[in-house]
Amino acid sequence: MTPFTFTRAVDASDALTRASDVGARYFGGGTNLVDLMRETVEQPTTLIDVTGLSTTIAETTDGGLMIGAAVTNTALAEHRAVRTHYPVLSRAIVAGASAQIRNMATVGGNLLQRTRCTYFYDVEGSRCNKRQPGQGCDAIGGFNRIHAILGASPSCVATHPSDMCVALAALDALVHLSSVSGTRTLPLTELHRLPGEHPAIETMLEPGELITAIELPAMPMAARSAYRKVRDRASYAFALVSVAAALEVEDGRVKDVRLALGGVAHKPWRAFRAEAALRGGPATVAAFTAAAQVELADAQPLRDNGFKVELAKRTIAAVLADLAGVSA
């Protein structure tokens, strides 16, 4: 681990002031950053502890929820309002990592988790455009069973590893940001970038910009929502494919739907195309399968991950069928 200074921010504005150093990084639960620093993938010169930021979960005036960036994953998953109104979010969180990690990890930090691509982690021995722009990508042509099938580029085929973010993507979550020049909000679906030619730039955050809160808009249909994670062992493993969905069916037709995928792309993948195909259509397994086909039409599998295409389709159809109460 490269030496650094450790400072503690008392609140958001204090954090922003301290973040003026080049090489400063905000530091939440540390569950990803400490590991990356130990591997020297990350070498910040200053860590700004932001766990002193808001840890409250409060109802908003329009019936949604405002979640402080320093809320732990556990606290969010166990919150009554989340369990009742956004079960997909509780489900996604408890499907991720281990209880110990969820007790440490913050919501803000979870958003900024970095990929589990093993070539990204191998600082000494492998090439990675994310670590060193222009170096090349050893995952392409290597072990890429866990890698992306959607939205990847010749520069990078990594996936975003978060479960929580997949649920947030489905829930139209808004990310509240703060910087020295002011505050703004960004839809979660627009926070993360596809790799393109610059996979090192993973989010739309400006330098020094701080995540202060996540807002969940009111979404009555989310009371009927689900998260399904498919992985190589029964627990404590990253998703090969995951599906977050909320579904509203009326008279056998899809009145509204939210659908997002994990484990398939460089970002939590909101399945807008499938949603469009589903809205107004019949709530049948055939329709769900067809919508999944639409979403996966552009999938580009690599050497080891072709199975994800079929797996994603099946999982989407199964989750929607389950929510609709129709049998597969």
Place this chain on the structure above:
Amino acid sequence: MSIVEDAKQAVQGAVQGAMQKAIQMAPDSFMPGGKPDPLIRQQHGHIGKPISRLDGPVKVRGEATYAAEFPLDGMLYAALVFSTIAKGRIASLDTDAAEAAPGVELVMTYRNAPRMASMPLFMTSEKACGGNDLPIMQDDRIYWNGEPVALVLAETQEQADHAASLIAVTYDADHSITAMAAAKAKGTEPGMFMGQPLQFATGDAAAALAAAAHRVDETYTTPRHSHNAIELHAATVAWQGDTLRVHDASQMVAHTAWSLGHVFGIDEDKVHVTSPFVGGGFGSKGLWQHQVLAAAASKLAGRPVRLMLSREGVYRIVGGRTVTEQRVAIGASEDGRFDALIHTGTTAMSRHNVLPEPFIVATRSAYAAGSMALDVEVAYLDMVANTFMRAPGEAVGTFALESAIDELAVAMDIDPIELRLRNEPDKDPTTGATFSSREVEKAYRDGAERFGWAERGAPGSRREGEWLIGTGVATATYPYYRMPGGAARITLRRGGHATVDIAAHDMGMGTATAQTQVAADRLGLAMEQVTFRYGDSTLPGVVMAGGSQQTAAIGASVMAAHRDLVTELLKLAGNDSPLAGLDVDEVVGVDGGLAKTDDRTRHESYASILSRAQRDEVVVEATPPAPLETMHWSMHSHGAMFCEVRVNAVTGEVRVSRFLGSFDCGRILNPKTAASQFRGGIIMGLGLALMEETQFDERNGRIMNPSLAEYHVPVHMDVPAIDVIWTDIPDPHTPMGARGVGEIGITGVGAAVANAVFNATGKRVRDLPITLDKLL
């Protein structure tokens, strides 16, 4: 008797053929185990009781001290830098920044490392145990991707790690062979294992297969595996005068002391290796380069050194189980009897170790067959030296063999248990030796009844919601080994307390607990009156915790020492004792003393004997006879492994819902710790079946998942309640009637799971691990 004189060599494989046959033909009475251990008859002692492990309280308090937990005054922390090419030379090495970094005491590379001999390669002599025999930082050459190229010593681990990251190395790569196909294209060589070729042929198997009424002929593949003991490999070392003191995590302390002595050119008694607690071994806790590097750096720095490998470091320098490609072909007659049994294939290994994964070893004694052809070929790769991992050979060999038998049973529409029992041999199929004890049928019958095997349905016939349910079965097997080198010391004190000393190991197998029970019974003492000391190279014996042989090796050594002890005690007892006139074969240890075996009223306590002789203690040390029994009889444990799986019809996820292991391992010394050994093996087998793979990038020979996050071992949620039962039938020819229980648990599991998956889904997976993508 020349047979005995040559036995050691014979066991090591140096003497073949005629000698082996002579030992086989010799009378039973010439053999160790020719006369059953008297303890087999004794049914009311400590043996067989489910005694909680004696070191349990210390472990749950967190007070057990492992190799990296001995703080030494002035100790420095080490960090390593690993090569990133598979073969070639170091072109440039810039250590300036590291040397200038805060807290750094030393940077060691090939430029300044002390001159050292290579490690003597495992099993090339009695005490040799190096994981490879390559030069260690002696020149600029690189032999595998991940080889240590620099070591940093600093005042703290943080400083050492950081300085290591500042070292810049460039390489001139040579052409390397890192892909299996390329290695095979260069030609393969026959594998040798423990001095013997991994080949066997009888009859014309190819012709018999072609002519058979029924046949299967398939290829099965298994990937690399890593032991992944949760304790990281570590050594805390110091030079104390001319003595090298090593706090190691070791399953072979005496071997390690001798081998380190060889490396540094000093006598083995100038190397003191201890390992009181080991956080899991499974074959991995031997001598690898890290202990040598720590000792070398300590020598240069003149200060004690702690080197605890990172998890990545373990993957880079400690080998694991290597990859196999196996063909199993079976030809059977109409009644299911095997006319031909062919088990051949290729395994990858480095040129710097001795273990071609011997996947045919289980097949050699498993089934009667009209003809057989067994062969392990080796393809050489430039890679980290592969090594022994729990049941080397059997763990992956039984996956292929027992899957193929299941395929044959399906093809013939015979119950797979019935098919196996029809091919039970009446003597060893390859050596012709008599079985010492073989209760395969009982294991199957008992297991089938308890598991509810009869309720099994046709493939694909059981479903609950999304889940397809199936059951499968396979045979587990592992040989009885007893390696040469055993020796034990018994110190009996007047107060009636005995200490048993032997340089053996307990990495969690329960050795110390079970052997305390055994020693207490043998001596006629209470458990509290016996202390079993181990894990120290200065104790007698060269006893490896490997090959599931410790129970036998310790048992035979203590038997020998005990015999000397009794002889000595009878001498001391003299003519004024109730024991007067009795010889060693006529007495037993009982009630804190000796008694005539068939007249317990003729008893004298140890206290009384020693008092009268005016002795405070009696000390004896003895070595057991060479392990000829393993050549005289065919000695194997068996098990019937029953598995129920649930396979998700949507996602292909496999979950093991039930598992039963029904074992025949001779007498079980401690049902509690033995059950844990069985379960532990089975759970590692579930990992092998469903998720474990060391990802070896064939482009450059680099392991790409050197991490417990990306190398999956089973978690609690993957592990159902595992039922284990056993025959408890003593083997009349082994110490205590026991055979080892440490490795058999992992064998047969891969096939039991694969066969259950077939029964659930109708899909046959012949390539481990059985991940969901193979079932979509």
Place this chain on the structure above:
Amino acid sequence: MSITVNGLPVPLPSDPRVSLLDMLREDLHLPGTKKGCNQGACGACTVLVDGQRILSCLALAVQYDGRAVMTVEGLAQGGELHPLQAAFVEHDGFQCGYCTPGQLCSAIGMAAEVKRGVPSHVTGDLSAETIALDREELRERMSGNLCRCGAHNGIVDAIFEVYAETEAAE
């Protein structure tokens, strides 16, 4: 700046790189907390901070200023083992013993989570106020603690006996 470890205040390390794990093991000579991966993947380093289980290898000690840490060394009361420690011995919930301190601390933290009603991946009804600690819940909740010796059954039995059976009996 200080932190409380098993009830005693101790100074924080001056080097912010020092993990809570290494502080315990190297600075305080409390090696009961184990290092199995140093990357948050095995759970051997689990300790309790203000009653919550966390991974000490991923925790920078400096961040835990003012917090109360409980390690395996703090579980037994003098000569008396904690009931869970005794149950681990009785049920053979370990072999090599290396993952054991983490399993113990994790189980204690888990029991508190269950009592609080924190849901898990296998909790059927998210809206339920109380959660019954059955073996499936227990296995899922303990899945962050690897055991390579394969003592899983004994671990689950020990924890079940202490935290499920006794509470059911109350």
